[in-house]
Amino acid sequence: MSTKGAYSYDRGLRQTVDWWLVLCYLALVVIGWLSIYASIHSTGPESIFDLGSRSGKQFLWMMVVFAVDVVILFVVNPKLWEVLTPPAYIVVLVLLVLVIFLSRDVKGSHSWFELGPVKFQPAEVSKITTSLMLALVMGRQGFRLVSPRCFLQVALVIGLPMLAILGESETGSALVYLGYMFVLYREGLSGWWLFAFAMAILLFILTLTAGWWLSSAILTAVCALCCLMLLRRRWKTSSSFRRGVVRRTVLAFVAGAVLIFATRFIFENVLQDHQRSRIEVLLGMKEDPSGVGYNVRQSMIAIGSGGFSGKGFLNGTQTTFGFVPEQSTDFIFCTIGEEHGFVGCFVVIFLYVFMIYRIMQDADRSREAFTRIYGNCLAACLFMHLFINIGMTIGLMPVIGIPLPLLSYGGSSLLAFSVLLFIFLALNRQENKYF
């Protein structure tokens, strides 16, 4: 990236700020704003700036957020974030718990603080503080993930806000925290954990759709295969390693078997009704075109009807006329899919993926563990939101109400993601400046 000497002190803005990221960010925010306008177009705001409408409000928010971005990037000393992290983390955690008791019931969840006209969702901010806290904890000198003490710390940092959010009945937001698994992996967590997690999901789905005998067979086969492959390794074979392999295989098998036989119980007793029916619809176990299936069906119709190049800006018939519910928030992607077709979808997904890629590259290049871990947390959050949200609109994921970062309508979401991103940009700039 740099053609100048490694210890140059006169590197200007052009070199220090990752402008590609900023560009992607701005592009997505503007696309989001236009899509919000398109999705409410039929109900009649004359202008995209009409402050009574969602697009106008979003525009106001954009202005505020851009100002905040500039402040974070150029005014605040990035070291401040490290200092602020522990108190901020604790404050947000307290807020997360408080909101359960102090908020109104909105569609069954208790996640919004309402202060007059301003609504605020601590769960959004919690992503920032959790990422910062995780970076702080894991970036310490001498932190080793494999040590039980460190692992417990990490588990607490991620687990506490996750539990609080689950307590708010915001299961979707809580699921995002699973994305930190990728960060842990990057920082040394064994890949077997990811594998085991993926297997657990597979077994769960298979048990529900095909029955317990098939998932048992697959579990047995996979365990046996993994065990055999590990045992056949010629190097590093000590008796303790072999014993360890066998022990862990048996453990995994038992865990898998327990999961298989608990699946029904979890599905029927632990999950809430709407969650259960969303999963049933996704897996095709239940046809429900007017109820839960309606959203997904309408969303897929809207996106599918866009074809290759879409119907054109403001010409969508499905999204503009309210067939798709939550069209300017969680289902904003439908508007893009319908009005701009596959091309538009491709562009949007490309922008996200490029952003995530760019963040991971920058993080990886960073010399400070804090920046690296924080960057990966950011990438993981973005990825989880991207995949869950778009996956939900096209029937790959169950309906999970989380916004599409930067695109969905909503000030607190936009602000949270912008702060999340620009703290990283500021950290990155700091490093580029001095190294």
Added chain:
Amino acid sequence: MEINRKNKLLIGLAAFALLLLGKLFYIQIINDEYKKDASNNSMVYADIYPPRGVIYDRNGEILVGNSVCYDILVTPRDVPEFDTLALAEALDTTADFLRERMAYYRKYRSRIGYRTVTLLKQVSPETCMKFAEKQYLFPGFRSQMRSIRDYPFNAGGNLLGYISEVNSDDISKNPEYEAGDYIGRTGLESAMEKELRGEKGYHILLRDSRNRLQSSYLDGREDKPAVPGNNIVSTIDAHLQQYGQQLMEGKVGSVVAIEPSTGEILAMVSSPGIDVDVLAHIGEHYDSLSRDPRKPMFNRTVMASYPPGSVFKLVNGLIGLQEGVLKPSDRYPCNMGYWYTRTRRLGCHAHSSPLDFESAIATSCNGYFCYVLKNILENGKYASTADALDAWREYVLSFGFGEKLGSGIPAELGGNIPTSDYYDRLYGRGRWKFQTIVSLSIGQGEIGVTPLQIANLAAIMANRGYWYIPHLVKDSENVEIDPKYKERHYTLVDTSYFETAVDGMYKAVNGGGTAGGTALAAAVPGLDVCGKTGTAQNPHGEDNAVFICFAPKDEPKIAVAAYVENAGFGATWALPVASLMLEKYLTGDICPQRRYLEKRMLETRFF
């Protein structure tokens, strides 16, 4: 590329991105189903109903027009709590009715879903205006324009016919119809359905997920306008038709008037008939109409088959002349009738005797025509009476009897002219002879003809031997009638023989008392009316009265046949109707010395 953890994560990222794009590619590009669903979802094809073609009479008067009415539609899903009383008042209906309907919609809400249903049909424009003023109070309700039939003239209910909504039967027979369309059921509406119906169009409207209409699609560029039905010009003379209906009021029977030179039907009255007021709202009256013992929906002019009575003597006489078994100068005795066996007599009324052909027509002598038919059937030319009868039948058929005329009027009957086979079956082969079927000679017995066929006979007499298929529709701008209606049909009787018969008909009317004419009352000063009475015996009660006439004698303009059921002598009841109509048509008025006839006819009602 180094396989480190970062790169593995990047590969994972790419894989997930490809998964998303792959599914998008599938639903957006490969699978078409979603596009179809989208247009079903969001586009409403709102029908535009074409105005049905207008039916004009021959002089340009509108017989059947259109007037605007409205249907009130409701989308039950969109209806919030509302003031039932206020809506009932705005719609001119009762609150109970609305409550009942809304309860019904609630009961079947899952079946109705987001659909819009019809609450009230054919609401008047005034009511609709009242409703429109308050419509904003009642979300979910709206009105839709329809056109209904409107009848400026109370003329021709039966021949015009009515329209009604198609039923599932019609739809399965004609797939181009959809529920809610109207179709002609009877009369001209049915016969000319293809021309009158026009073509439906549609507005494409965009609707939102709650079935609320939002705007027109592409500003209506893809809309299809409705094509109005073709107007048709009927051959009916509205005033004559109306006059005929007035004369026939209170009587059971029919009158048909034909323009002989074209075969156009000028008037076609079936009494009792359907009032045009009833036609427009046939649905409300259908039950009482179909229960009426006098069958007002029954178009007697083509659907009733009667013995023709004495008017048929014209046919027999003409056949006799053509066959050479009768000369106009031949005289036959009549001794109060014709003794066809030693003990059995076919009676006749008092008149001078013997008579020649012309006078026999004028006085309608039964005996004379018994001789005529005897000569026809016992003609040495034919091997047997049966053969002679079949030859006779051929002649009769050439007058348009015995088979459908092909007028295009729905449910037209052919009537019945007996064949030798028929009598063979009845009596046994060779077991019958002229004497057995003597009543045929005076138009009785096994003969059945429709009033339209009798009118056609009048037209044949007027034309001296040829006829056009009587029809109800004229050529007009957009509609060309079947060329068969412009084709002359000649009878098998040479045209030269007709003159004598016509003279007889003239004498019947204008012969004065001494000639014993039976139709003296039909005489109209200045018009050379020719006529022939008939009294057909009726096994069900009083005789049926028949009268045919045409005028003027040379170049006739109108031929009329009247058939009044159970009314006694033709001269008394059928004659005035036919002759008054004839006079009205030709002079536009009734001359003072005949006003008494008109008065009597208008005042006499049998029921």
